[in-house]
Amino acid sequence: MKHLILLLLAAPFLLFAQTPKERRDNLLKNPDLPSLLKAVADDNAIIRHTAVRLLAQREDATTQLVALLKSTDPLVRRGALQALCLKNAATVELLGDMMDDTDVNVRLIAVSQLAADKPAKGKQLEILEKTARKEKNAAVRDIASKAIWPFYRNTVLLRNRSDWDHDVKVVQDILLPAADWRFSLDENNQGHLNNWFKTNFDDSAWKTIPIAVTWEDAGFKYDGLAWYRKSFKAPSKPEKFNAVELHFESVDECAWVWLNGIYIGQHDLGTSGWQTPFSLDITKEIKWDADNVIVVRILDTAGAGGIYKPVHLQVLE
Numbered sequence: 001m002k003h004l005i006l007l008l009l010a011a012p013f014l015l016f017a018q019t020p021k022e023r024r025d026n027l028l029k030n031p032d033l034p035s036l037l038k039a040v041a042d043d044n045a046i047i048r049h050t051a052v053r054l055l056a057q058r059e060d061a062t063t064q065l066v067a068l069l070k071s072t073d074p075l076v077r078r079g080a081l082q083a084l085c086l087k088n089a090a091t092v093e094l095l096g097d098m099m100d101d102t103d104v105n106v107r108l109i110a111v112s113q114l115a116a117d118k119p120a121k122g123k124q125l126e127i128l129e130k131t132a133r134k135e136k137n138a139a140v141r142d143i144a145s146k147a148i149w150p151f152y153r154n155t156v157l158l159r160n161r162s163d164w165d166h167d168v169k170v171v172q173d174i175l176l177p178a179a180d181w182r183f184s185l186d187e188n189n190q191g192h193l194n195n196w197f198k199t200n201f202d203d204s205a206w207k208t209i210p211i212a213v214t215w216e217d218a219g220f221k222y223d224g225l226a227w228y229r230k231s232f233k234a235p236s237k238p239e240k241f242n243a244v245e246l247h248f249e250s251v252d253e254c255a256w257v258w259l260n261g262i263y264i265g266q267h268d269l270g271t272s273g274w275q276t277p278f279s280l281d282i283t284k285e286i287k288w289d290a291d292n293v294i295v296v297r298i299l300d301t302a303g304a305g306g307i308y309k310p311v312h313l314q315v316l317e
């Protein structure tokens with residue numbers, strides 16, 4: 001009897017004295033729900049990880065995982081959110097709440113999940129728009145910005161049209177003026193939200209730089225987003241033509257282009273696209289014998305950037 005009492009008295013102490021390795025081994029041997037929920041609050045980070053991982057594998061722990069999103073431990077919140085995303089159990093509302101998390105890795109998981117379901121709409125779109133505007137972390141903001149980028153167009157060029165059997169000849173090749181393009185950095189990716197692509201946007205406060213040189217050579221040591229705007233006079237309408245294109249000898253690195261306020265297409269090959277020429281069809285958008293406004297948004301992630309080679313207006317037959 002005396003021995004039994006001693007044993008009973010010592011038992012909590014013995015349990016308390018378990019090493020983290022022993023506690024983890026016990027958990028792995030006996031991963032029942034109560035043990036797991038206790039272990040997510042363990043002092044030891046590895047045990048907390050193990051517990052969240054084991055909870056994530058269970059079919060019956062969704063409610064518990066949602067509750068763990070309120071844990072004070074970012075590692076636990078991260079693991080729980082990841083698990084809920086994998087289970088498709090993270091609602092838009094829940095992901096929106098997690099966008100206010102103090103831990104950037106939690107926000108990365110949440111924004112990636114929000115961005116995955118395309119096209120973004122309703123509350124999801126609202127959260128992504130807010131993140132694109134307000135988020136402090138650039139990686140999180142970029143994911144949101146890409147997910148809600150509203151401009152895409154893929155016009156098949158004349159020479160690529162399957163119904164076009166003729167040779168394509170450039171019958172007029174006019175260089176756009178290289179001097180005096182309006183230029184503005186767009187460090188926070190707000191340009192398109194502020195109508196910088198529109199014809200009547202007032203760019204008089206912007207700097208003036210030439211194209212056909214890198215923006216570094218024009219005085220801007222900068223990597224990121226920037227916009228160019230230029231008004232140019234188009235020639236009078238040719239009697240005969242089959243298409244009109246803007247031909248870019250190259251931009252460094254990606255480009256999104258508008259003519260007269262209308263989005264005409266993109267050159268978006270990532271970092272490798274900086275020396276690839278491209279053309280965009282403007283047959284419907286050009287205004288003959290009148291002023292036209294070309295707007296080019298450029299993303300340059302490293303090294304030199306900008307419209308560093310000439311831009312041509314090409315009339316094709």
Ligand SMILES: [Ca+2]
Nearest residue numbers: 252302303304
């Ligand atoms: Ca570059």
